[in-house]
Amino acid sequence: MTILPAPDRFDLSVQTLIIGGGAAGMVAALAALEAGQEVLVVEGDAVPSGSTALSAGLIPAAGTAQQRAAGIKDDAETFAADIQAKAKGENDPALVDAMARTAAPVIDWLTDRHGLPFSVVTDFDYPGHSRRRMHGLPSRAGRDLINALRGAAERAGVDVICERRADALFADDGRVLGARLSRPDGGVETVGCDRLILACNGYGGNRAMVAEHMPAIRDALWFGHDGNTGDAVTWGQQLGAEARHLGAYQGHGNVAHPHGILITWAVIMEGGVQVNSAGQRFWDESQGYSEAARAVLSQPGGVAWAVFDARIAAIARQFEDFKQAERQGAVRWGDDVAALARDTGLPADALAATLAAIPQGGTDGFGRRFGDVPLSPPFAAVRVTGALFHTQGGLAVDPVTARVRRADGGLFANLHATGGAACGVSGRGDAGYLSGNGLLSAATLGYLAGRDST
Numbered sequence: 001m002t003i004l005p006a007p008d009r010f011d012l013s014v015q016t017l018i019i020g021g022g023a024a025g026m027v028a029a030l031a032a033l034e035a036g037q038e039v040l041v042v043e044g045d046a047v048p049s050g051s052t053a054l055s056a057g058l059i060p061a062a063g064t065a066q067q068r069a070a071g072i073k074d075d076a077e078t079f080a081a082d083i084q085a086k087a088k089g090e091n092d093p094a095l096v097d098a099m100a101r102t103a104a105p106v107i108d109w110l111t112d113r114h115g116l117p118f119s120v121v122t123d124f125d126y127p128g129h130s131r132r133r134m135h136g137l138p139s140r141a142g143r144d145l146i147n148a149l150r151g152a153a154e155r156a157g158v159d160v161i162c163e164r165r166a167d168a169l170f171a172d173d174g175r176v177l178g179a180r181l182s183r184p185d186g187g188v189e190t191v192g193c194d195r196l197i198l199a200c201n202g203y204g205g206n207r208a209m210v211a212e213h214m215p216a217i218r219d220a221l222w223f224g225h226d227g228n229t230g231d232a233v234t235w236g237q238q239l240g241a242e243a244r245h246l247g248a249y250q251g252h253g254n255v256a257h258p259h260g261i262l263i264t265w266a267v268i269m270e271g272g273v274q275v276n277s278a279g280q281r282f283w284d285e286s287q288g289y290s291e292a293a294r295a296v297l298s299q300p301g302g303v304a305w306a307v308f309d310a311r312i313a314a315i316a317r318q319f320e321d322f323k324q325a326e327r328q329g330a331v332r333w334g335d336d337v338a339a340l341a342r343d344t345g346l347p348a349d350a351l352a353a354t355l356a357a358i359p360q361g362g363t364d365g366f367g368r369r370f371g372d373v374p375l376s377p378p379f380a381a382v383r384v385t386g387a388l389f390h391t392q393g394g395l396a397v398d399p400v401t402a403r404v405r406r407a408d409g410g411l412f413a414n415l416h417a418t419g420g421a422a423c424g425v426s427g428r429g430d431a432g433y434l435s436g437n438g439l440l441s442a443a444t445l446g447y448l449a450g451r452d453s454t
Contacts, residue, residue, distance in 0.1 A: 002167075002168045002169075002238075003168070003169050003170075003171050003235065003238045003239060004168050004169070004170050004171075004180065005170065005171075005172065006170040006171075006172060006177040006178065006192070007170070007190055010178055010190045010191060010192035011189045011190045011191065012040075012189070012190075012191050012192070013178070013191065013192035013193065014038050014039065014040040014159075014191065014192070014193055014194075015037045015038040015039070015193065015194045015195070015453075016029075016032045016037040016038065016039045016040070016193065016194065016195055016196075016197065016450075016453075017040050017042070017178065017179060017191055017193035017195070017196050017197070018032075018039065018040065018041045018042070018196075018197045018199055019042055019166045019179060019196070019197070019198055019199060019200045019231075019232075020041075020042075020043065020050065020198070020199035020200035020201060020419070020421070021041050021042075021043030021045070021048030021049075021050065021150070021160060021162070021199075022048065022049070022050025022051060022052045022053075022146060022199065022201060022225075022419065022442065023050070023052040023145065023146060023149055023419065023439055023442040023443065023446070024199040024201075024418040024419030024420070024421070024441070024442035024443075024445065024446040025041050025043070025048070025050075025197070025199035025200075025418070025419075025446065026041070026048070026146070026149035026150060026152070026153050026158075026446075027106065027110075027149065027418075027442065027443050027446035027447050027450065028197050028199055028416075028418055028446035028447070028449050028450040029041050029153055029158045029160075029450065030114065030149075030152060030153060030156055030158065030450065031446065031447045031448075031449075031450025031451045032197075032449075032450035032451070032453065033156055033157065033158055033450075034156075034450075034451075035450065035451050035452075035453045036453065037450075037453050039158055039159065040159045040160075040161065040191065040193075041153070041158060041159065041160040041161070042160075042161050042164045042166060042179070042181055042191070043160060043161070043162045043163075043164065044162075044163070044164065044165035044166075044227050045162060045163070045227065046162055046163055047150075047162060048146060048150050048160065048162065049143065049146055049225070050146065050201060050225050050227070051201050051224050051225045051228065051389070051390050051420065051438070052142045052143075052145055052146040052149075052439070052442070053142050053143040053146050053225075054142060054143075054223060054224060054225060054262075054389070055142035055145075055389070055438065055439065056136065056140055056141065056142055056262065056264065056319060056321070057136050057137060057139075057140060057141055057142035057143075057144060057145035057146075057439070058121065058134040058135065058136040058140065058435070058436050058439065059103065059106075059107060059118075059134070059135050059136070059436060059439045059440060059443050060079070060103065060126075060129065060133045060134055060135070060434070060435065060436035060437075060440055061079075061103035061104045061106070061107045061133055061135055061440075062074040062075055062076050062078060062079035062100060062103065062104055062131065062133050063075050063076060063104040064104045064107045064108055064118075064120075064133075064135065065108055065111070066107070066111075066118055066119055066120045066135060067120055067131075067132075067133065070120050070122055070132075072120065072122075072131060072132055072133070073131070074131040074133055076097070076100040076101045076103075076104070077100070078130060078131060079100040079103070079131075079133065080093075080096045080097050080099075080100035081130075082128055082129055082130050082131075082434060083096050083099075083100065083425050083434050083437070084096055085128070086128040086288075086426075086427075086431075086432055086433070086434040087425065087426055087427030087432030087433075087434070088427060088431075088432065090245075090427035090428050090432055091425045091426075091427060091432075092244075092396075092399070092423075092425075094399045095397070095399045095423075095425060096425050097399070098399035098400065098444070098448070099399075099425060099440055099441065099444040099445070102443075102444040102447060102448060103440060103443065103444055105447075106443045106444060106447045107135050107443075109447075110149075110152070114152035114155075114156070115152065116137065116145075116148050116149070116152065117137060117138060118135045118136065118137065119135070119136070119137075119138065120132055120133065120134065120135055121134040121135075121136065121140070121318075123315055123318075124266045124269050124270050124315055125269055126265070126269065126435035126436070127265070127269065127286055127287065127288040127289070127435060128288060128434045128435060129434065129435060134435065134436055139319075139320045140264075140318055140319045140320065141319070141320040141321065144320075145439075163183065163184050164181040164182070164183060164189065165181065165182050165227075166179045166180065166181055166200070166231065167180055167181070167182050168180040169196070169235050169239075170190070170192075171239060174239060174240065174406075174412065174413075175412075175413055175414060176193070176195070176196045176239075176412070176414055176415050177192060177193070178190060178191050178192035178193050178196075179191055179193070179196065193414075194414060195414035195415070195416065196414065196415055196416070197402075197416040197417075197418060197446075197449050197450070198231075198232040198235070198236075198395070198404075198415070198416065198417045198418070198421040198422075199417075199418045199419055199421060199442075199446065200227070200228075200231050200232050200420075200421055201224075201225065201227070201228040201232075201390065201419055201420035201421060202224075202228050202230065202232075202233075202390050202391030202392070202393075202394060202420035202421065203228060203229060203230030203233055203391050204222060204224040204228045204249065204388050204389070204390050204391050205222060205224060205225065205226045205227065205228040205229050205230075206228070206229045206230040207222075209230045209233075209246075210388065210391075213246040213247045213391075213393070214247050214249050214388075214391075214429075214430075216294055216430075217249060217251055217293060217294065217297075217386075217388050217430070219297070219302075220251065220293055220297060220385075220386050220387055220388045221255060221257075221260070221385055221386070221387040221388070222387070222388055223252065223255060223260070223262070223387035223388060223389050224388065224389055224390045228390065228391070228420065232394065232395060232417055232420075232421035232422075233246070233393075233394055233395060233421075236395040236404055236415075236417070239412070239415070240406055240407050240408065241395050241396070241404045241405065241406060241407060241412070241415075242395070242396040242404075242405045242406065242407040243393065243394065243395055243396065243423070244393060244394070244395075244396045244423040245392065245393035245394075245423050245424075245426075245427065245428050246391075246393040246394075247393060247428055247429055248391065248392035248393040248423075248424065248426045248427060248428055248429060248430070248432065248433075249290075249388060249389075249390065249391045249392055249393075249426075249429075249430055249433075250290050250388075250389045250390050250391075250392055250426065250430065250433045250437065250438055251289075251290045251291070251292070251293025251294065251386060251387065251388055251389060251430050251433075252289050252290065252292065252293055252386070252387050252389050253274070253289055253291070253292025253293045253294075253295055253296040253297075253304070253384065253385075253386045253387075254267070254268065254274075254289055254292060254296075254306055254382075254384045255384055255385055255386070255387045256325050256328075256330040256382050256383065256384055257303055257383050257384055257385040259325060259328050259330045261321055261324055261325040261328065261330060262321045263306060263316075263321070263322060263325060263330075263382050263384060264316050264319045264321065264322055265288075265289040265292075265435070266312070266315050266316050266319075267306055267308040267312050267313070267316050267322075267382075268285045268286070268289075268306065268308075269286065270308070270311075270312045270315055270371075271308070271309075271312060271358075271370060271371055271373060271374075271375060272285075272306055272307055272308030272309075272312055272375070273285060273306075273307055273308075273354070273355075273358065274292070274295075274296065274304045274305065274306055274307070274384070275304060275305050275307055275346065275351065275354055276299040276300060276304050276305075277299070277300050277301060277303070277304075277305075277346070278300075278347065278350055279341070279346045279347045279348075279349075279350030279351035279353075279354055280350060280354055281354055281364075281366070282295065282298075282299060282304075283295045283366055284364075284366035284367050284368040285368060286368045286369070287431070288431070288433065288434075288435070289435070290426075290430045290431065290433035291430055291431050292386065293386030293387060293388065293430065294386065294430065295386075296384060296385060296386040297385070297386040302385055302386065303383055303384065303385050304383075304384055304385075305344060305346060305381045305382065305383055305384065306381065306382045306384050307340075307351075307355070307375070307379065307380070307381045308375065308379070308380050308381075309375045309376055309377070309378065309379050309380060310378050310380065311373070311376070312375075312380075313331070313380050325382065330382050330383070331380050331381075331382055332344055332380065332381045332382070332383075333378055333379070333380050334377075334378060334379050334380075334381075335377055335378050336377050336378075336379070337351055337352045337355060337377075337379060338352075340379045340380075340381055343381075344381050344383070346381075355375055355379075358370055358374065358375065360372055360373070360374045389438070390420050390438055391420060392420075392423075392424040392426035392432075392433060392437065392438070393423050393424070394417060394420060394421050394422045394423045394424065395417040395421060395422050395423060396422075396423050397416070397417050397418075397422045397423065397445065398411050399448075400448065400452075401416070401448060401449065401452040402416045402417065402418055402422065402445040402446075402448045402449035402452065403415065403416050403449075403452065404416065404417050404422075416445075416449035416452065417445070417449075418441070418442060418445040418446040418449050419438070419441050419442035419445065419446060420438065420441070420442075422441060422445055424437055424438070424440075424441040425437060425440070425441070
């Protein structure tokens, strides 16, 4: 990735150029168009998808109309406190407050103005959230979220050009002037702009950057979008931008293996457990699914089994990914522990002892507290591994405008970063990730960057 002097003439010029057509880019485009800007989104893929399509498509927000309709009392202050508690206070408080305040208006705006049918997940709790505030579309699938956002952008008249990968920026004296785009046929195009929004996500697909900044997860399955090669951070640092928390990431320790399908953490939070190949539990699963990646990868063979029951499976079926996992045979069933052990190859006696030791309504030796409903036959299990989903560090941004901060102080006049391109609110590692932080950053910073037309 390079920074170049501007050409004598651009092939095309626009007011707001957005690099990346995932959720962050689409939200930014809708907000910029509404603010009266001429907008162009450029996307490397044939169809916009990004990391959003690989997620569960859930955005946390506090104080929405959907929450009120469901009888859930929540507010931005409580949300911000939850974010900071999960990250042990390692986040910029101003950025946390801005995201917590902005999330509900964005959800309501996308619902009322653009027709996205959000609803709140009300039948289980996500780790670290003191209220039920995860908002998603009916399928609870990220690919449906990005499709809905793309549809909204098309209806609004946003110009989106696909199969154009930005491989260089044009800049002069710290001011961004445009971008160079490469086409599949090897040709190039140049686009000038009054301002640039980087919505090209993080660097999880750049194995060298992963090894440098997050060595503990370097050998994990990469479950993100291969286009996440660190362009935004590289460009920003070449321009003199400040980068923060480059060791922060979201992992997931519940990816069906070898199927490569995300298994919702609801199977754990509703009372399921993870066991290793010896049929034994090995950690407090309620800490969160991001931490679970390292925990599972530390087990023999880097795999584990998520064990739950029919009651929990019924809850998980609201997620399209779980239904797909069932269709592909990733979910094993047994009428009793012995039958499940035979199907999974787990030692029956050890598995039976592990499940019998779960303290219903009590706290176990790992510090996990369980509810009053015990696991009961028929039992289910999924062989899982740990994966890297996306990075959470990135370019430091202003919490009001999402403009990129300079390393020597101040803000860039016309450069913004959103979503995975920006430093999020997940602290310095993986344990600070609160469920939904990735799409929270995409939705809120995208909205703030789009609206900043000064």
